[in-house]
Amino acid sequence: MSSFRRTLAAVAALLALTSATACGSDAEASGQTKELRYQGSVGLVTLPELAADLGYLGDVKLKWIGNVTGGPQDIQATATGQSDFGGAFNGAIVKLATANAPITAVVSYYGSDAQTFQGYYVVDDSPIRTARDLIGKKVGMNTLGAHAEAVLKIWLARNGLSPAEIAQVELVAIPPVNSEQSLRQRQIDVAVLGGVIRDKAVANGGVRTIFTDYELLGAFSGGSYVFRDDFLKRNPDTVKTFVSGVGRAIEWARSQPRETVVARLEAIIAKRGRNEDPALVRYWKSSGVAGKGGLISDREFTTWIDWLADTGELKGDKPKPGDIYTNKYNSFASGGGAA
Structure with missing residues (x-):
């Protein structure tokens, strides 16, 4: 449930x-x-x-x-x-x-706008680059059933994944303040980072985006x-x-x-x-x-x-x-x- x-x-x-x-x-x-x-x-x-x-x-x-x-x-x-x-x-x-x-x-x-948005981040050396690469991988987000999950599933569907394939992407609820650390320690494969938490992670280096909600949906x-x-x-x-x-x-x-x-x-x-x-x-x-x-x-x-x-x-x-x-x-x- x-x-x-x-x-x-x-x-x-x-x-x-x-x-x-x-x-x-x-x-x-x-x-x-x-x-x-x-x-x-x-x-x-x-x-x-x-x-x-x-x-x-x-x-x-x-x-x-x-x-x-x-x-x-x-x-x-x-x-x-x-x-x-x-x-x-x-x-x-x-x-x-x-x-x-x-x-x-x-x-x-x-x-979300050009300055403030939610991005789906991986560590620099991650093999994940496309939607299909997320099958079987863990995506950490602040809460399930909300913004991050909806945007992710829209992006996956628009990039050709079937409902059955989308269901194989594992979603994990992680408090926002712990997301960056969980990604860097490879407890998750992708972290959804937004606002000041995202900016802090980017400033620390070593991460890159797969896509952002602003790129997907505009402002x-x-x-x-x-x-x-x-x-x-x-x-x-x-x-x-x-x-x-x-x-x-x-x-x-x-x-x-x-x-x-x-x-x-x-x-x-x-x-x-x-x-x-x-x-x-x-x-x-x-x-x-x-x-x-x-x-x-x-x-x-x-x-x-x-x-x-x-x-x-x-x-x-x-x-x-x-x-x-x-x-x-x-x-x-x-x-x-x-x-």
Whole structure:
């Protein structure tokens, strides 16, 4: 049973509990909640954390409840009421939404462009150069059933591998911070490296790419933050403040010199006191988000809806992107965002 299937099963089992406990937490409070529980990432600064530090969240406060290594687990926590928002690969959001989880994507938070992308890396002397060379090999990625797996399987299929051959490529879940070391120690044959972790590995030398998601799909936003639908109904102003604040943080980072952004990220890590190494953020280049202020487009969901349908993971009619995401909480949708 895959990790994501376990995620779906857990969500299904806890949805009833979610509706009961959610009413007891937010509904009893007077007015809209102003504190958002979330999970972070070790050694990295999330866009909401950056937005909060820049003062873009106004009176909305973030409450860190721990760290998470994969998007499916993050949005599972949101769907089951353990956190108020979570972020994941858009294909994972599609899976959860079609399993009747009451969640909606509201703003993009990561993506791929010429500067920031996910690459599939091998050591320099590896014999692996083509898609067919991956048959029987191990590919390490941060979580199964998400971005890295989807992109890999699309690439393999486009390069002529049959479903049976693709099934012979072994996928291994590895925490991002351990991926480079696992590749160099040859515990895996290929490592999926993205963002600052990829840049650090490249700077260390001795690795090369087979392909990247940017080469395969062009510039795109790959993941979104989601909220539960009941939370959105009770707290629309809080969500609008959050989404627009994240959008402003995206544009702030896009417009500032790289050195300014890196310095800010290092300062945030130092202030929050989680005993983390700030080395990773020194390799930051961009968020990779395609849309202005994190605006979401249909394409960023149709790509994965079509892929999931083609692989037989979606049953029945394909969901419509507009049923899974909304831009209505994002002030950039109406040409705003600067206030």
